[in-house]
Amino acid sequence: xxxxxxxxxxxxxxxxxxxxxxxxxxxxxxxxxxxxxxxxxxxxxxxxxxxxxxxxxxxxxxxxxxxxxxxxxxxxxxxxxxxxxxxxxxxxxxxxxxxxxxxxxxxxxxxxxxxxxxxxxxxxxxxxxxxxxxxxxxxxxxxxxxxxxxxxxxxx
Amino acid sequence: xxxxxxxxxxxxxxxxxxxxxxxxxxxxxxxxxxxxxxxxxxxxxxxxxxxxxxxxxxxxxxxxxxxxxxxxxxxxxxxxxxxxxxxxxxxxxxxxxxxxxxxxxxxxxxxxxxxxxxxxxxxxxxxxxxxxxxxxxxxxxxxxxxxxxxxxxxxxxxxxxxxxxxxxxxx
Numbered sequence: 001x002x003x004x005x006x007x008x009x010x011x012x013x014x015x016x017x018x019x020x021x022x023x024x025x026x027x028x029x030x031x032x033x034x035x036x037x038x039x040x041x042x043x044x045x046x047x048x049x050x051x052x053x054x055x056x057x058x059x060x061x062x063x064x065x066x067x068x069x070x071x072x073x074x075x076x077x078x079x080x081x082x083x084x085x086x087x088x089x090x091x092x093x094x095x096x097x098x099x100x101x102x103x104x105x106x107x108x109x110x111x112x113x114x115x116x117x118x119x120x121x122x123x124x125x126x127x128x129x130x131x132x133x134x135x136x137x138x139x140x141x142x143x144x145x146x147x148x149x150x151x152x153x154x155x156x
Numbered sequence: 157x158x159x160x161x162x163x164x165x166x167x168x169x170x171x172x173x174x175x176x177x178x179x180x181x182x183x184x185x186x187x188x189x190x191x192x193x194x195x196x197x198x199x200x201x202x203x204x205x206x207x208x209x210x211x212x213x214x215x216x217x218x219x220x221x222x223x224x225x226x227x228x229x230x231x232x233x234x235x236x237x238x239x240x241x242x243x244x245x246x247x248x249x250x251x252x253x254x255x256x257x258x259x260x261x262x263x264x265x266x267x268x269x270x271x272x273x274x275x276x277x278x279x280x281x282x283x284x285x286x287x288x289x290x291x292x293x294x295x296x297x298x299x300x301x302x303x304x305x306x307x308x309x310x311x312x313x314x315x316x317x318x319x320x321x322x323x324x325x326x327x
Contacts, residue, residue, distance in 0.1 A: 004170070007174055014177065018185075128208075130215040139226055
């Protein structure tokens with residue numbers, strides 16, 4: 001009788017151990033998947049931004065790939081994304097931050113296009129895409145980059 | 157006596173069964189452990205490295221300079237390789253190019269920690285002073301090349317050209 005109880009206890013212990021182990025493995029795999037989805041979102045946002053017709057340079061009605069028009073960028077900022085256009089761009093960019101920076105020859109352009117973090121603590125992952133920022137007034141093409149930062153909430 | 161023997165035999169059977177159960181659990185534990193250790197896909201880094209070489213070289217060559225009136229980097233490269241006609245702040249086109257490229261790499265790829273090798277090939281760049289305009293960071297022997305892109309700058313009316321090459325690698 002005692003042996004039977006001992007064996008049942010061992011089997012119960014194995015079951016509990018197995019359940020705890022499985023739940024740990026599952027939680028690690030869910031964390032991995034969440035990171036993967038967040039990275040996919042980041043890639044999607046970067047592709048969207050690179051090809052936004054609202055911002056890109058155009059010559060003779062043809063869109064110039066990898067080039068942002070500085071005047072369009074400034075006009076876009078003046079739209080005020082926090083107001084009526086907010087919902088549309090929130091759908092496109094989600095919880096992220098988009099900034100445009102120029103580094104050469106003019107390194108003074110540093111424009112924050114969009115910023116929508118979570119309340120509280122945010123984890124950040126950034127992606128950088130080199131671009132040209134065209135200034136039609138001075139007729140100069142600056143070398144710069146767009147930085148897209150994806151916000152995620154820390155997992156407990 | 158016979159009953160005691162039977163009960164002992166039953167206990168041994170149960171112990172055997174227990175050992176089998178423990179072995180099965182250990183095997184399952186090992187299998188799940190190994191499958192959980194599969195490294196996650198690093199989509200962001202792969203995408204960034206993939207886009208980086210092409211986007212970087214295209215943006216770089218179209219960039220304006222402070223030399224002359226609306227002269228682009230690709231025109232300065234051509235001038236440095238063959239013509240030496242453009243005057244730039246701080247000297248000739250080659251000096252300007254060396255300083256400008258250094259600035260551009262330092263403010264982007266070096267700052268982001270991306271491994272790269274940038275070179276420009278032309279017979280006139282093949283000397284110790286210019287060293288083919290080689291700039292690099294973290295592309296050693298152990299690193300893996302992710303993507304390589306090159307562009308050709310023609311030196312028309314001359315028959316030769318300049319090859320501008322960038323390789324992005326895992327640093």
